[in-house]
Amino acid sequence: METNISFKLKVWRQANAHAEGRFETYEMHDIPTDTSFLEMMDILNEQLIEKGEEPVTFDHDCREGICGMCSLYVNGHPHGPATGATTCQLYMRRFHDGETITVEPWRSAAFPVIRDLMVNRNAFDQIQQAGGYVSFNTGGAQDANALPISKVAADEAMDSASCIGCGACVAACKNGSAMLFVSAKVSQFALLPQGKPEAAKRVKAMLQKMDELGFGNCTNTGACAAECPKQIKLSNIARLNREYICAKCAD
Secondary structure: OOOEEEEEEEEEEOOOOOOOOEEEEEEEEEEEOOOEHHHHHHHHHHHHHHOOOOOOOOOOOOOOOOOOOOOOEEOOEEOOOOOOOOHHHOEHHHOOOOOEEEEEOOOOOOOOEEEOOEEOOHHHHHHHHHOOOOOOOOOOOOOOOOOOOOHHHHHHHHHHHOOOOOOHHHHHOOOOEOHHHHHHHHHHHHOOHHHOOOHHHHHHHHHHHHHHOOOEOOOOOOHHHHHOOOOOOOHHHHHHHHHHHHHHHOO
């Protein structure tokens, strides 16, 4: 049965990357519990616009849990308290009447705030670009059995490729490390024969770019995997380390 809740919303407001930010508190009344978190933010912005105030800037696109742009830190959790879900898949039934809900942007030096709750995640694009390309033969289609791949390897590669690059792993990590993201992108190719030719070059280039962009080091606390909306496995980091060691030994 649908019910309504009222609560306080503490939202981080920041005019730009160089401005000093602050929390603003808003009173929200009679919000249906089947409302999504982003729909609730839309309601807040409609109220602010009606009052002649500046609406809250936040990132969103598909609202289907696919793109990962809805990167909000809600009550101390990247994407909110729901496990294996993005912010757009979070519903107000997760919260209680009279509660105070705190909303912040990702906190990482590599993800500077653009405005309010929106951050610049271009650093992830730069890491992927550093990884380069995958070699494959063009022309006629290969025989289906020409490149045998075990089901285990194929499944692991697909699981790694499900990473949407939202940055929750970085936001969850006390060091601001991007190792879970980078390891997923390395693993999706390292597990398949098509990714072997550039494997050594790829892993070295991506890790070098990660360090250049100011991401922290991994200390294996596991917070990244615990908060990942796509539940990327921590074992990918072990594979990344192995790939890097092999690449350095081959130099």
